[in-house]
Amino acid sequence: MSMEKTYQPAAIEKDWYQHWEEQGYFAPSGKGEPYCIMIPPPNVTGSLHMGHGFQESIMDALIRYHRMQGCNTLWQVGTDHAGIATQMVVERLLAADDVSRHDLGREKFVEKVWEWKEHSGGTITRQLRRLGASPDWSRERFTMDEGFYKAVQEVFVQLYDDGLIYRGKRLVNWDPKLHTAISDLEVISEEKQGHLWHFRYPLTDGSGHLTVATTRPETMLGDTAVAVHPDDERYKHLIGQTITLPLCDREIPVIGDDYVDKDFGTGCVKITPAHDFNDYEMGQRHALPMINIFNQDAQINDNAPEAYRGMDRFDARKKIVEDLDALGLLEKIQDHTLKVPYGDRSGVVIEPWLTNQWYVKTGPLAEEAIKAVEEGEVEFVPRQYENMYFSWMRDIQDWCISRQLWWGHRIPAWYDESGKVYVARSEDEARKKYQLNDKVKLTQDEDVLDTWFSSGLWTFGTLGWPENTDFLKTFHPTSVLVTGFDIIFFWVARMIMLTLHFKKEIPFKTVYVHGLVRDSHGQKMSKSKGNVLDPIDLIDGIDLESLVEKRTTGMMQPHLKQKIEKMTRKEFPEGIAPYGTDALRYTYYSLASTGRDINFDVGRIEGFRNFCNKLWNASAYVLMNTEGMDPAEENYTLSLADRWIISRLQEAEKAVAEGFRTYRLDLASQALYDFIWKDYCDWYLELTKPMLKPGNVDEATQNGTRRTLVRVLETTLRLAHPLMPFITEEIWQKVKARAGAEGETIMLASYPQADENKIDAQAIADVEWLKSVTIGVRNIRGEMNISLGKNIPLYFNNASDNDKRCIEENRQFLLKLAALESITVLAPGEEAPLSAPAYVGDLEILVPMAGLIDKDAELARLQKEASKLQTEVKRLQGKLSNAKFVDNAPAEVVAKEKDKLKDYEQTLEKLSEQQSKIAAL
C-alpha cells in the first residue's frame, strides 16, 4: 500500500465527500441520545465567506464528535429567504432588461424570484460540502417552504389572538429607496459631519422671536410646536404663546417639556412629530398634530407649501435654508457632528415616517426569555454574552414585523371595505372566525413579514411544528446553537422568545458564541477594503492574477482598485497555495478561543497544511513497517516506548474531550497537534526505529512495536476525525485492517475515550529521563556544530541506580536518538576524559572534547549556561531569604523552591569546575 510522497488533499476530498453523502452517513442513526444542531440559516443570496467557513467548521466538528460517540445526531441545514436582499438581487437582474417589478406585477415577480432561487440560490449550501460539512442534506429547509409557511402563519394568528400582535400607525424606520419599513436593528447609525442651522421663528404677537437650532432644516415644514424647558428662565414666560412658522405661515404653540436640554443649541427645539422619534413622543404628550411632509420617496408632498412640493429632501433642505436666509431668519450655521441613520441594505438615509405597520408586543415575551437565561435553562458560552442579551432584552422595543415587499411570508390578515382587519389562516377561515358572509369583500394585506420573524421559528418550525412529529419530539430542544455575537439580538433573542411562547420550551440548551473572522490585522474583511479571503481559494489555491482580478472587479469604489491591487500583490506574491480543507478547518479550530475577534493569518494555515503532511508521512512510515502483520498476533510485549505513547495518547484524549466539553476547540486542536507531532512523530516513531531494526530486540517486542505503532495511529485518526475529516478517513481506510478495526467509515467508528488504567507513570518518567538525556547531548552537538551524521562516544558520571537502570534499558534508544558510537558508565572515582557536560539532576552526561570540540566554543557555551543559572539562583536565594515567603507560603511551595535552588547551585558548581578545567588547557 504505497502513498504519495506528500499529502494531496485535492486528490481525495471530493471522492470521500461524495461517498459519505451517497452512503447516507450524515443522517441521524435513530439510536442513542439525541444531539441536534440547527444551522443559523445563511441568506439564500449569500456565498460562503470566512465567517461561514469558521462557523460551519465548528458545527461539523461538534456533530462528527457526537456522532462518533454514538449520539443520534441531526444537523439540519437550510437557508433563509432574506426578503430585502433577495428581492434586490432579482430586481437588479430585471433592471438589466429595463424591467421593474411593477411592470411584472406581484405574482409574476414572485415567480421570477422562485426561478432565481432554483437556479442561483443556495450557492452557499453547495459550498458547504467543500468544507466537509456533514448535515443531513435530505432535510434541508428553506424559510419559504410550504410547511414552514404553515408554522409562520400559525404563529402570527396565535400571537394576534393572544393580543401580542397589533397593527398601528406609528413612526417607523422607512427606507425611501426600498420603500419598506425596517426594524431598529437594520438601521446602522454612522457619525457624520453636518451642520446645526439656527433659525429665527417670529412670535405671532410680534414681540420678538425664538431661535431654534436644527440639523434637518427641511423638516421645519412639518413643525407643529416649539419646545422649551419649563424651568428655563429665558423662555418659560413664552409657554402658551404661539409663533408663526415661516414659509408655512402656520401658528404653532410654544410648549414646555423637560425633555429639552437647556444647554444644547439655543435651548429651543422645533418639534416635528411626524418625522422624528423624540418629537413624536413629545407630540403624543402634548396632543400635537402630526404633519407628514414626505412621500414614500422622501420627497416633499402636498402637505407642504407649493414651492417645495416634489423636491427631494436634500434639495428641499438647501432651498429652505436659502429662503430663510433671504427672509433674514437664518441666524448662523455651526459645524456639528451627528449620527445619521442608514439602511443596512440600501445604504440610504433612513427616514422616520408615519405608516401603518404590524408590531409584536415584545414585553411579555421578553420576560419569559430573560427568565430562561437567568435560570440557566439556556446557557451562553462564553458567559459574558449573557450581559449583552440581558441589556437588550430588558430595554426591548416592540418589534415592527411588516415589510412593504413582495418576497416573503404574506401577512395572514384581511380587510373589509371599511378597513377593519381580520386575522386568520386563510380567507375562508377569516369568514368563519369572524362570521362574515359572502357579501363582505375581503382583501389580503399586501405586506410580508420580516425575515427574522420566520427565522425565529427555525428550531421547531423546521422539525414539523405545528404537527407534533417524531423529529420534533426527538430533537427539540436542540443541543447547541453556534453563532456570532452580532446576531444575538437579531436572531437568538427572538428565537428564545418565540420558541418559549409556542413550544413552552427553550430552543437550545447552549448558545456557543464565537468571534468574528477578520483579516490578519484585525480589519473587517470587505470588498471595499479588498482584503476578502475566500475559503474555497484557501482550499483549492488561486494564482495571483486571478486573486487580483477577483478582488478588484465589481467594486463600488473603483478608485481604490490600484491600492488593493498593490496590497494584494505584496501580501500574496505567489498567489495562494492550495492548502486543502483539513488544513483550513484546523486553522479555524486553532483560532476558536474565547475572544471576540478572530484574526485570520494565512501564515497559520500553511503550518497546518504541513501538519497534515506530517501525519500523512508518519502514516506512510507505519504502513511501511507493518506490512503483512497479523492484527490478531498474540505473541507480543510492549516496550517502554509503547507503554509511554499509549499513556500519552490517553492524556491527549482527555485534553481533546475537555476542549470539546468547554467549546475550546483551540485547546483541543493544540493538544492533538502536540500529541501527533511532538509525541508520536518526534519521539515515538524515532524510538520504534531501533526496535524494528533486525536483531536489536526479540520478536515479541517487535510485534509489540508494530501493534502499538498501528493501533495508536488508528486511534489518533479517530481522535482527529471531527477536526480533519478527509485525511483521517483516507489513512484510516489503509490502516484499519492492520489495527484490527472494523467498520465502513471512520465517520461512524467509535470515538476514543481515555482509559486511566493505560496511563503508566513509570513509563512516562522513564521516557522523560530519556528525553532529557537526549536533549542534553543534542544541545552539545547543536552548539558545537557536531553533525548528526557523526556518531560520538558518550560517558555518564555520577549515575544513580535509577540512572543506571534507565541507561541499560534505553541503550538502544540512546544510541539511535543521540547518534552515539558508544556508551560508557563511569565507576565512582573513575576519571572521565575532558568533556563537554550536560546535567540531568545529579547525572553528568559527558561528550569527550578530543577531536570534536573547540575549547573556546565550549567555554562560551558553559558561560551561557552558567549565567542563565546564576540569574535563577539569585532569584531563588532572594525569595528563600525572605522570611515572609518562608513563613507564609505553603510548605510544598517552599520545599519546591529549595529543591530547585539546590539543584541549580550544584549544577552551577559543576559548570564552574568544568570551566576552570577547560580554561587550564
Added chain:
RNA sequence: AGGACCAUAGCUCAGUUGGUUAGAGCGCUACCUUGACAUGGUAGAGGUCGGCGGUUCAAAUCCGCCUGGUCCUACCA
C-alpha cells in the same frame, strides 16, 4: 453618555483555581538531504506580559486608575 471585550516574542495567538526558568506556530540564525516527512530534522536567538498604583509571602493572572484599540447600546434638536 453608558457598557462590553481586547492589549503577552517581529507577526498571529495560548497561558485553567495567583506559585512554570512565561509557551506554540510563522518568521529569523547556524548546522543537517540520517531509509516516514526539506510541507522535514537538530540546536539557538528573541518577552521589565500596554502604563501607573494597590491587595498578597508571591501577580501575565485579582482590584482600581490611565493610555491605546475594537465593538455594542442610547443619544442633544
